Amino acid sequence: MRHYPALRLTWPSRPTDDAIERTLAVVDDTAPTGYDREGDAARIFFASPAARDLARELLRTADPALVCASVDVPDEDWAERSQAALGPVRVGALVVAPPWVPPDGSAPWITIVPSMGFGTGHHASTRLCLALAQSMPLAGCRVLDAGTGSGVLAIAAWRLGAAAVTAVDLDQDAVDCAIDNVARNGAAGGVAVRALDVATGAAALGRVDVVFANLTGDLLARQAALLVSLLEPDGQIVVSGVMTSEEAGVAGAFSAAGARIVERRAEDEWVGLRLTRSSGPA
Ligand code: SAH
Numbered sequence: 690m691r692h693y694p695a696l697r698l699t700w701p702s703r704p705t706d707d708a709i710e711r712t713l714a715v716v717d718d719t720a721p722t723g724y725d726r727e728g729d730a731a732r733i734f735f736a737s738p739a740a741r742d743l744a745r746e747l748l749r750t751a752d753p754a755l756v757c758a759s760v761d762v763p764d765e766d767w768a769e770r771s772q773a774a775l776g777p778v779r780v781g782a783l784v785v786a787p788p789w790v791p792p793d794g795s796a797p798w799i800t801i802v803p804s805m806g807f808g809t810g811h812h813a814s815t816r817l818c819l820a821l822a823q824s825m826p827l828a829g830c831r832v833l834d835a836g837t838g839s840g841v842l843a844i845a846a847w848r849l850g851a852a853a854v855t856a857v858d859l860d861q862d863a864v865d866c867a868i869d870n871v872a873r874n875g876a877a878g879g880v881a882v883r884a885l886d887v888a889t890g891a892a893a894l895g896r897v898d899v900v901f902a903n904l905t906g907d908l909l910a911r912q913a914a915l916l917v918s919l920l921e922p923d924g925q926i927v928v929s930g931v932m933t934s935e936e937a938g939v940a941g942a943f944s945a946a947g948a949r950i951v952e953r954r955a956e957d958e959w960v961g962l963r964l965t966r967s968s969g970p971a
């Protein structure tokens with residue numbers, strides 16, 4: 690199994706978010722590739738042991754009270770892997786960046802704290818949604834982000850002009866993370882985040898103009914009819930998290946549910962689809 694070189698950092702007392710961001714800024718020149726929290730400790734990941742050693746030296750000088758342990762973290766799952774390269778990501782006009790990279794003023798900017806909520810822009814399925822979001826009219830729309838993770842798509846929809854966005858996730862950690870990211874982006878007036886299982890609770894949310902559903906091919910195929918039923922007539926749904934091997938099954942389920950594909954994008958083995966709810970008789 691592959692291992693990532695990392696530093697495990699502990700502070701004399703529980704660190705504030707600001708303290709952690711200052712620490713990340715100190716090591717920025719070593720191009721850290723990832724960051725996560727482990728209770729009161731934080732881990733910073735690096736591309737090489739040499740970069741880690743340099744970062745350790747920088748931190749020793751900057752903050753003698755900080756305790757730094759070199760660790761090699763096993764590559765456990767795809768979500769962690771997806772967070773292992775954490776510079777800014779540009780998709781079309783949008784930029785998704787961690788908080789220690791300041792907005793450069795040139796683009797709509799989305800700040801995402803890389804932590805346990807999936808969705809830093811480093812996974813192809815998120816980028817496909819961000820690209821598809823930019824080829825549809827979102828201004829003034831009501832939007833549901835089904836499986837919001839970090840909140841990245843909800844914040845993107847709001848940045849692109851959506852009037853009201855509901856972001857839901859069944860994982861409470863993701864909900865907490867999304868609430869934090871929404872606030873950081875000044876989007877709390879436009880994005881409401883709720884803990885909710887789409888499969889059992891979405892019908893109660895009422896209809897929307899646009900749904901984003903970056904889930905899995907299997908879940909999308911099973912919930913296609915429910916997801917389409919959430920759309921206004923002529924509403925649109927963006928689905929992602931679909932592997933090419935699953936595409937036919939997902940497309941078939943949405944077609945049977947009365948949705949028509951209007952755009953397809955692919956990156957590596959991942960596919961994103963934009964579909965419209967066919968108006969008129971089913
Ligand atoms: N929207 C983000 C995150 C996608 S990861 C992005 O595009 O990057 C998928 C998210 O969906 C995870 O956070 C997972 O917890 C959530 N999820 C999975 N099944 C769900 C369900 N049935 N209801 C609500 N959320 C779900």
